[in-house]
Amino acid sequence: MPRRYHHGELREALVAGSLELIAERGMRGFSVAEVAFREGVSPAAPYRHFADREELLTAVAQAVADELAARVRDRIAEAEEPVAKLSAAAGAYTEFMIEHRAGLHVVFDAELRQARRGGLLESSRALMDEFLGPAFEVAGDPHEALELMEQLLAQAHGYARFYLDGIFAQHGYSTELVVRKSVEAARMVIIGRGCAGSSTVDGNGS
Numbered sequence: 001m002p003r004r005y006h007h008g009e010l011r012e013a014l015v016a017g018s019l020e021l022i023a024e025r026g027m028r029g030f031s032v033a034e035v036a037f038r039e040g041v042s043p044a045a046p047y048r049h050f051a052d053r054e055e056l057l058t059a060v061a062q063a064v065a066d067e068l069a070a071r072v073r074d075r076i077a078e079a080e081e082p083v084a085k086l087s088a089a090a091g092a093y094t095e096f097m098i099e100h101r102a103g104l105h106v107v108f109d110a111e112l113r114q115a116r117r118g119g120l121l122e123s124s125r126a127l128m129d130e131f132l133g134p135a136f137e138v139a140g141d142p143h144e145a146l147e148l149m150e151q152l153l154a155q156a157h158g159y160a161r162f163y164l165d166g167i168f169a170q171h172g173y174s175t176e177l178v179v180r181k182s183v184e185a186a187r188m189v190i191i192g193r194g195c196a197g198s199s200t201v202d203g204n205g206s
Helices: 010-025 032-038 053-078 082-100 120-139 142-164 175-192
Strands: none
Touching: 010 032, 010 053, 032 053, 053 082, 053 120, 082 120, 082 142, 082 175, 120 142, 142 175
């Protein structure tokens, strides 16, 4: 059913509604007309705020990047040493992906790759910097840090995807448990790659 938005907040409502639709149907199933219908406005209304479909999607991707970066930053701030910080960052990604069904696949979508309009380029770089910071701390070597970050992000995304696809549900896993498993798996990868250095962590990755 269409819903009412608060006066003067249509742009924000369209971004939020678009993210909901992407969570349901994926990027390929996104439709500006459907978002407009859900927000209770005419099909032409979104184009008073966005030049085209791509610009609306860019705004959605930027919102995802900014929100995810803030989530990662908050989790890192709660940790005390480099391995725990990087492990927490991986867990934050899994948690965010489960909650919003959105992650790097939205931020770096192929349709938006060439455009990178608005602040998306800056937001995507800022997001990756949140992961790179602690990765450099534990790895030291830039190449190793990038390889480590790539592995941890792929792993964190996989944990979320398994949860969303119902695979973990067969075992009765809660969101909290999946996030903890993602954190612990990240910790094991970091130590297994010999990147922990002189850092020490306990069994809970903290």
